[in-house]
Amino acid sequence: MAYKKDKEEVPPPPKKEMKSMKATSSRKMTEAQKKQLKSHMDKLDMSPSEKKSHRMKMMQKMRKGKSVKAAHKEIMA
Numbered sequence: 577m578a579y580k581k582d583k584e585e586v587p588p589p590p591k592k593e594m595k596s597m598k599a600t601s602s603r604k605m606t607e608a609q610k611k612q613l614k615s616h617m618d619k620l621d622m623s624p625s626e627k628k629s630h631r632m633k634m635m636q637k638m639r640k641g642k643s644v645k646a647a648h649k650e651i652m653a
Contacts, residue, residue, distance in 0.1 A: 603639050612644045 605613070617631055630651065637647035 616644050
């Protein structure tokens with residue numbers, strides 16, 4: 577099945593690329609992860625807007641399976 581782009585036929589991407597284009601399912605954080613993140617956030621000395629940004633970045637990394645320490649290290653690098 578081809579789709580049109582600027583009036584010319586373009587073949588669909590190969591199946592290998594199709595898999596990488598799929599949206600990954602987001603996992604929910606476990607209760608243990610939530611407690612660890614809360615503890616981590618309580619230790620930080622940041623402005624409210626910085627804290628919110630940091631928390632969102634941390635949650636994103638932790639949902640992918642990273643620990644609090646690894647996620648923090650990656651964000652702050």
